Amino acid sequence: MTWSHSGGGHERRGYHHGNLPEALIGAALALIAEKGPAGFTVAEAARRAGVSSAAPYRHFRDAEELxxxxxxxxxxxxxxxxxxxxxxxxxxxxxxxxxxxxxxxxxxxxxxxxxxxxxxxxxxxxxxxxxxxxxxxxxxxxxxxxxxxxxxxxxxxxxxxxxxxxxxxxxxxxxxxxxxxxxxxxxxxxxxxxxxxxxxxxxxxxxxxxxxxxxxxxxx
Amino acid sequence: MTWSHSGGGHERRGYHHGNLPEALIGAALALIAEKGPAGFTVAEAARRAGVSSAAPYRHFRDAEELxxxxxxxxxxxxxxxxxxxxxxxxxxxxxxxxxxxxxxxxxxxxxxxxxxxxxxxxxxxxxxxxxxxxxxxxxxxxxxxxxxxxxxxxxxxxxxxxxxxxxxxxxxxxxxxxxxxxxxxxxxxxxxxxxxxxxxxxxxxxxxxxxxxxxxxxxx
DNA sequence: CAGGTCATGTGAGAGTCTTTTACATGACAT
DNA sequence: ATGTCATGTAAAAGACTCTCACATGACCTG
Incomplete structure (x- = not known):
């Protein structure tokens, strides 16, 4: 599954990505599932969501908040x-x-x-x-x-x-x-x-x- | 307390540091105590033991092994x-x-x-x-x-x-x-x-x- | 529809960490 | 004295975190 648009099941709310926070949460969850809680990184979650590694910081203060x-x-x-x-x-x-x-x-x-x-x-x-x-x-x-x-x-x-x-x-x-x-x-x-x-x-x-x-x- | 020599309570066994593995374990423990398990890094442990950041790898394969x-x-x-x-x-x-x-x-x-x-x-x-x-x-x-x-x-x-x-x-x-x-x-x-x-x-x-x-x- | 504004995303970069590699050196045996 | 090996260093590649200046598209207002 990709999270390119309307990721969380809600209607597309517009903007560039569609629903980046949900996409990042989903990617983080998948990462934890695959590699354990230590295997999660903001950079990799961003990569999977198809955005730059700086984008997540528009929605989450830091890695812990995600x-x-x-x-x-x-x-x-x-x-x-x-x-x-x-x-x-x-x-x-x-x-x-x-x-x-x-x-x-x-x-x-x-x-x-x-x-x-x-x-x-x-x-x-x-x-x-x-x-x-x-x-x-x-x-x-x-x-x-x-x-x-x-x-x-x-x-x-x-x-x-x-x-x-x-x-x-x-x-x-x-x-x-x-x-x-x-x-x-x-x-x-x-x-x-x-x-x-x-x-x-x-x-x-x-x-x-x-x-x-x-x-x-x-x-x- | 510093770990410069004979850190673990044993006699100095020689070589450069004296007992680097024990010093690193002690430093790692202190780091965890101060900043939680996530606050521990090999680099910081090495710093506290007074050695370069590469030295720990002579004794531990990687961070997890320490x-x-x-x-x-x-x-x-x-x-x-x-x-x-x-x-x-x-x-x-x-x-x-x-x-x-x-x-x-x-x-x-x-x-x-x-x-x-x-x-x-x-x-x-x-x-x-x-x-x-x-x-x-x-x-x-x-x-x-x-x-x-x-x-x-x-x-x-x-x-x-x-x-x-x-x-x-x-x-x-x-x-x-x-x-x-x-x-x-x-x-x-x-x-x-x-x-x-x-x-x-x-x-x-x-x-x-x-x-x-x-x-x-x-x-x- | 034009223009302004703000949320959202980008590219680049500073600083840190991990780990490897080539090299230096001191301890010890002979 | 000399050779050897364990131990440590410096340097560097690659990844990550997080920040900053900048770009852009969505939406509002007139």
Missing amino acids: LAAVALRGFERFGVALEQAWNGGHPDPMRAFENVGRAYLAFARDEPAFFAAMLDTQIAFEKYPPLLAASDRAFAVLRDAAERLTAIVPKPTRPPALMVALHVWAMSHGVAALFGRADPSRRKLPMSPEELLEAGILIYLQSLGLAGGSASAKQG | LAAVALRGFERFGVALEQAWNGGHPDPMRAFENVGRAYLAFARDEPAFFAAMLDTQIAFEKYPPLLAASDRAFAVLRDAAERLTAIVPKPTRPPALMVALHVWAMSHGVAALFGRADPSRRKLPMSPEELLEAGILIYLQSLGLAGGSASAKQG
Whole structure:
């Protein structure tokens, strides 16, 4: 695919290129996908968009800002994916919650370039408020889901929803970061990352009285 | 501190600089500490070691190999730290296990430069067998600890030790990566990363019958 | 339609980094 | 003393980041 005109799906807004920012974001994403987050350069992205190496600086202050734009897109898609997985808590909060965890992994596997742009690169989030907002929105899905899930438990023994959300987020991220990439580089596992995460979340939630059945039933 | 001679604490082994590889590793580590993993350059490390920018290439094939040497040092220290925390399973396996988790966080907080070199940079581990070996040794501590810990449970219901180790590793890494840095950039938490991780591991282990008490006792 | 204005893109260039190559030199063995 | 090799230097090619002066096309205004 080339990005010569009307790259982002919007109507051609005119001017020379048509939609250079989108074209650059697309090129940067492709570069990250091909060569890893370190393989991305402004010059190469410009080359792929068919413009001079100075053109990108009309739209992005520097390389980091272009990378931040890629990460922003990633967090937006990520939030949508989590929300769809949660699906309003259907069929039941427990299953929906597990689906959210799986969606986390699926995103890391299916969109490794976005995932890398979002988390591998060390972007200073506070310098890009939209990025911070988008990552907050993605986390809010998890948080709301935890709220719904913990509501099952009577108040006296109810665990704090935020804590549950943070634990699940941490476990999901840990599994995704350590074992989630498809590379042959990483460690061999006795089970798939998905199974590992599902078992982990299940065990965790059982302890809080949020999941039925016994932990040992899930092992073998 | 300057690295002009006998940088690594060993006796001067002669030649021009004395111990350039160590000096470069130290300079690289300092650079990462000051400016983040992206702020490191071979040229600047050479400058700080007081040699020309070509000198490093006598000892490291390229920039990545120097970075890998830093990461190797990091994993070695990391393994030692985890082993000390485990302390042979004393005072009891449960407490010792939690200490290992805390040691993970402590390392991420106290040695952010090493931690970044080890995990933030996308080094291809398989290209540096010693690096892979060192990271394996560090993980082995966790794995052995899980082995000892799960041995408490009678065989029929005993959870697989490797799975337990992976879950704890993932949770520890998730907490460290998402919330463990001291930066003001990251999200505000209702509890410290240490407390968050300790609670998470406790809840998880309780579900497996590896920790006494009720989960809700630890919350508040 | 003419003219002005601004956003967008270009070409050239300064400065830095990576990595290679030919060359220099000091440590050490004999 | 002398030769050898590891270690370091200077110089340079090539790439990248980012800036600046300049070009140009889109659009507005009359």
